[in-house]
Each structure stands twice: as C-alpha cells, then as structure tokens.
Amino acid sequence: MIGTAAVALANARAPNPLDAMLAEAGLVNGWNKTEPSMWPLPRTDFLPAHWSYAQAAAVLDAAGAVVSTELVERRNVILANPFPGNRYPTVRTMVSAYQMVKAGETARSHRHTANALRLVLDAAPGMSTIVAGKRIPMEPGDVLLTPNWHWHGHANESSANGYWLDFLDVPLVQFLGPMFFEHHPDRFERDAPVDAASAMRFTWNSIRERLAGEVEIAPGRCEIELGDPAFQTMSLHVSRAARGKVFRYGPTTANAIFAVMEGDGASDIDQRGFVWSRGDVMSVPSGCAMTCRTSTQSYLLRVSDAPLLRSLDWLRPIANACPEQGCAITAHGSADRPDFQRADLGRAPSSIWPL
Numbered sequence: 007m008i009g010t011a012a013v014a015l016a017n018a019r020a021p022n023p024l025d026a027m028l029a030e031a032g033l034v035n036g037w038n039k040t041e042p043s044m045w046p047l048p049r050t051d052f053l054p055a056h057w058s059y060a061q062a063a064a065v066l067d068a069a070g071a072v073v074s075t076e077l078v079e080r081r082n083v084i085l086a087n088p089f090p091g092n093r094y095p096t097v098r099t100m101v102s103a104y105q106m107v108k109a110g111e112t113a114r115s116h117r118h119t120a121n122a123l124r125l126v127l128d129a130a131p132g133m134s135t136i137v138a139g140k141r142i143p144m145e146p147g148d149v150l151l152t153p154n155w156h157w158h159g160h161a162n163e164s165s166a167n168g169y170w171l172d173f174l175d176v177p178l179v180q181f182l183g184p185m186f187f188e189h190h191p192d193r194f195e196r197d198a199p200v201d202a203a204s205a206m207r208f209t210w211n212s213i214r215e216r217l218a219g220e221v222e223i224a225p226g227r228c229e230i231e232l233g234d235p236a237f238q239t240m241s242l243h244v245s246r247a248a249r250g251k252v253f254r255y256g257p258t259t260a261n262a263i264f265a266v267m268e269g270d271g272a273s274d275i276d277q278r279g280f281v282w283s284r285g286d287v288m289s290v291p292s293g294c295a296m297t298c299r300t301s302t303q304s305y306l307l308r309v310s311d312a313p314l315l316r317s318l319d320w321l322r323p324i325a326n327a328c329p330e331q332g333c334a335i336t337a338h339g340s341a342d343r344p345d346f347q348r349a350d351l352g353r354a355p356s357s358i359w360p361l
C-alpha cells in the first residue's frame with residue numbers, strides 16, 4: 007500500500023502538500039530524485055585527450071611577450087580536459103600544465119597543500135627549482151617532487167627559456183576542501199645551497215639507468231616506479247618500450263595522465279586515436295583503456311591517482327565500462343601481464359596494477 011502511494015506521488019504532476027512540508031523542513035524527497043545517486047558502473051564526464059608540446063610551447067613563447075615577469079609563476083597553459091564547460095582539471099583528481107620561465111627570470115617561492123611534480127622538457131644549464139631551501143638542478147628529463155606544504159620557487163639563470171610540465175592534485179584538494187596557499191616572506195630563497203642528489207629529484211640519467219637494469223615485463227618493454235609511491239595521492243611510473251611495441255593499460259577506476267619523455271608513437275584511448283611525440287600529454291580517465299604503439303624507442307611517464315583509490319579499496323578493474331560506445335572491454339588489465347587476465351571484477355591486486 008505504501009509502495010503504491012509512493013509511486014502515485016512520484017508520478018503526480020501537480021504540486022502536492024508534501025512539497026511544502028519538504029521545503030519548510032529543508033528536506034529533499036528521496037523517492038523522486040531528478041538524478042540517481044548511485045549507478046551500476048563508474049561514470050565520468052572526462053574524455054580521452056591529447057595535447058601537443060609543440061603547440062603549447064608556441065603559445066608560451068607568445069605569452070612570454072605579454073605576461074610579465076611578475077606573473078611568471080602563472081605563465082602556464084592548463085591542459086583542461088575538453089568536456090563541455092570544463093576550464094581546469096585534466097582528469098578528475100589531477101591537473102597538468104605546461105610552464106615556461108624565460109632566461110634570467112625567477113618565479114616567487116610559495117607553498118600549498120596540493121602535491122606537485124614537474125617533468126623538465128627543455129632547459130639549459132642554470133635552471134633550478136628550490137624545494138625546502140635546497141636548490142635542485144632542472145635538466146631535461148628530470149622528474150622533481152614538491153610535496154604538500156614544501157616551499158618552492160624556480161630560477162632560470164641560463165641564457166635560454168626553460169619549459170616543463172606540472173602535475174598537481176589540486177582538483178582533489180579543491181573537492182575535499184583542505185586548500186592552503188601562501189607566498190614566501192622573502193619572495194625568493196636566493197641563498198639556497200645546491201643539492202643535486204636531492205630525494206626530490208629523479209634524474210633522467212638515473213631513470214634510464216634503472217630501466218636498463220630492469221627485468222622486462224614483456225619482450226622489449228620494462229617499467230619502474232619513481233617513489234613508493236611518490237605521493238599518497240599520485241604514483242609515478244616510467245615505461246620504456248622498444249620500437250614497434252604494442253601494449254595496453256586499463257581500464258580501471260584510476261585516472262592517469264601520460265607524458266612522453268622520449269620517442270614517437272600513437273595511442274588509441276577508447277577508440278580515439280592520437281599521434282604523439284616528445285613532450286606530448288594524454289589523459290586516460292577512469293574506465294578508459296589505452297593501447298600504445300611505438301614508432302621509435304619510447305619513454306612514457308604515467309601519473310596516476312591509483313594510490314589514492316587503493317588506500318580507499320576502490321582500485322579495481324572495470325569491465326564493459328563504455329558499452330554505449332561499443333568498446334569490447336573484457337580484459338582486466340595489461341595484455342602484457344597475464345596475471346591480470348585472471349582477475350575477476352572486483353578487487354585489484356594490491357601490490358601491482360597497471361594504472
């Protein structure tokens with residue numbers, strides 16, 4: 007009887023007395039919601055996308071003529087995911103941006119609760135970042151960490167413009183709320199001693215050396231993790247694949263951003279095709295699978311929110327994530343990793359996971 011009454015109320019077009027009672031009490035009915043609050047498979051507005059370093063660098067060079075040195079820390083271009091109306095996140099929990107600092111410029115030191123990391127793309131000797139009072143060289147291919155609430159600033163004491171990619175968990179911090187930011191009282195930490203061997207730095211040389219000694223996970227392909235993980239919210243992996251290799255990631259509940267450290271190739275992300283080269287970036291939102299094909303030996307940096315999801319027991323594979331797009335998603339992980347093929351829908355292996 008109650009069920010019949012609820013259905014009748016849900017279907018009623020005319021205002022009914024309950025509407026006034028709900029409004030008066032500051033309540034919203036749960037029997038006739040305009041949007042469901044749960045659904046059977048993960049949903050996302052975020053799209054697979056690709057950004058070209060060559061195009062971004064051209065924009066930054068043009069911006070260098072009009073965006074003053076006083077605003078150098080904001081002279082960046084944001085890789086906003088291209089779903090309608092979005093102006094900021096690259097994937098749900100993370101944002102990426104290209105940044106340029108001109109020769110002779112310094113970027114004001116500051117700190118924030120968002121975790122950040124950088125991948126240096128082009129820099130001449132004399133570029134450095136100062137993290138927690140130590141000056142760390144910025145050389146092409148280096149990955150540099152700036153954890154939560156660490157002071158950091160940048161200096162370009164070379165004769166060439168410097169370019170890098172930023173990755174931050176700002177969208178996650180915005181959602182959860184604990185955002186704090188402040189400028190350094192000295193504006194810039196000038197007397198910082200050099201610390202080339204900083205724990206905040208993964209040099210390009212050390213990354214390649216580690217990969218050279220790593221056991222292959224598939225013929226012509228190996229992968230290492232930077233950090234364990236690098237942050238509680240973001241993990242970093244570098245994959246090296248020989249020329250002509252094909253490999254696959256996902257789909258899982260994790261979001262990932264891929265950056266090309268070296269090489270050329272192409273990727274299909276949920277049936278969208280992208281051709282990439284050094285410095286380019288791709289978004290792989292949760293639920294998307296990516297297949298890569300290398301044209302030359304390639305190094306890919308993968309920044310993923312998998313540690314965050316794993317810590318909450320929400321990291322798992324997704325089957326049939328986009329049936330409306332006709333995706334034939336049946337595998338539960340990388341085609342390179344047979345152990346993932348045995349995984350059922352549900353909990354992911356805790357120690358290894360492709361995203």
Ligand SMILES: [Fe+2]
Pocket residue numbers: 116117118122158
């Ligand atoms: Fe910052």
